[in-house]
Amino acid sequence: MSVSLPQLVKSPRKGVMPGNPACMGCPHTIGLKIVGRVLGDRAVLVVPAGCTSIIVGYGGKESLDMSFVHVPFASAAAVAAGLAAAFERKGLSDRIVIAWMGDGGGADIGFATLSGAAIRNDNIIAIVSDNEAYMNTGIQASSTTPWKARTTTSPVIGKTEEKKDLATIMLMHKVPYVATASVGYPLDFAAKLKRAAEIKGFRFIHLHSPCPTGWRFDASKTVEMAKLAVETGAWILWEYNRGRFEISPPSKPFADPSKRKPLKDYIMAQGRFSHLKDEDIEFIARKIEENWRIVRMLEKIFSS
Template sequence: MSESQVKPPLPYSARDVVLPGDASCHGCPIPIALKVLSAVFGEKMILVIPACCTSVIVGTYPGQSLKASIIHVPFASAAAVASGVAQALKMRGISDVQVVAWAGDGGTADIGMATVSGAAERNEDIFYIMYDNEAYMNTGIQRSSSTPRGAWTTTTPILGKGENKKDVAKVLIAHNVPYVATASIGYPHDLYSKLQRAKNIHGFKYIQIHAPCPTGWRFDPKYTVKIAKLAVETGFWILYEYYNGKLIISGPSRPLLDSSKRKPIEEYLKLQGRFRTITPEIINSINEYIESNWSWIKKLM
């Protein structure tokens, strides 16, 4: 490749902002997502991070592992602080810096739900990104409302969680915000194009990134990307975008509208230790849950 040619944004733009030597576990999906985020915004972003794995990963004083501005905030307040920062930037006339609230599923689906809903209702000009590792991983794998049915956690130790996953993307679509999308760390180019599209939209933008956690889901760290891809290929996690009142299914999920093209859900479950004690009845109910999600998608298309 000659120097004059335009280099592709991934991986070249993702090289400089996420620095090596952060405090994440082996095979952590969060820095992969942060790399894609940095490929879009570079250093021109202000990350608002509540208590979650990422606040540990980027490190504490005197160092941080990201070449971007970071504000660490208390748990429930990520969307509220991001709203305030966005308003302050607007008052000072700074338009080239993007405010990104970056929270886990506990900080969004459970504890931060009130401020997320408030910021969405006010239609603040911020990104809200929820990386969904499906439990409170940072504090020791407790059940969150985003944990799927049948999954082992330290607070659902014997039978696994009995309820289905809360779908926060659906909640945000009901708020009628300008942009809602789901993404996966298994498909960085898909996430990149979604961030690029959302960048030009004024208002509240919500992206939910499916992020398999080797420590909490009990699998070998090297399968992080494989499991993220399997979640999409089995139809368990559906990649879509919602803007202008329409839902558009993204490339990797589009062929799976036909249920015969989906891989069996057992392929996804058997790799993870958290589903070790799962019974055939719960597998059936997960299949029904997947089918009901797809029929909801078909209605909105």
């Protein structure tokens, strides 16, 4: 099942209203627009502290065209699970409860409740819009910040720890649906969202969102950067759907290293990596190859 542009145009909901407080070139609003366009009236967003709780507006007016619940930081998946149970009890089982989190709310602070909801197989969609740091509070490093990326809590030499591979961790919770997506490929994200909406149980989508403010690149390059991440192989789009694992079409050609764009184009376009030397980039390239090896192995394991 795929989604076409005219289908998205016809949607009754706009997703994001113009005049919201997001930064110029914000990737979250691209993702939220797709969520609103695909799920329309059925979507109920549960959002912990983060950029999205600012983007929605500061009172009086809401800038998202969906039902929205603000919750404390660590509780997004737990509140979403409760809401889903309540909807089911009330006979409103067509509602889709989405726990929309940043990487702080998903991978760090809210990870316990996210893991709990996954283990209980609660009927929610968890989307982690990963901009690879706590951008809302001033670019502090999170556990999904990549190695050597400069943030305000990892200045000068950059972060010394590795990036957490959240989607694979969620896959190992044995939930029915796990996928990675990118704001550079909204139709791919929309198709994944549509497939996820038809499944009952815990569904997880890891959305890659390049942030112009935190990654230090020009606001006009948000989509370009998201596409570059996929084209250089740094971000791999894949989908696990009830026992079947496959690399998504946009990422498929880049399984072959010779078809990838040079990694340097992607790394050096970001100000947070401007201090990197050539050997560091080679080291990152080796790590990317390791990630590809894992994804290819997973595809082999879940191919039947």
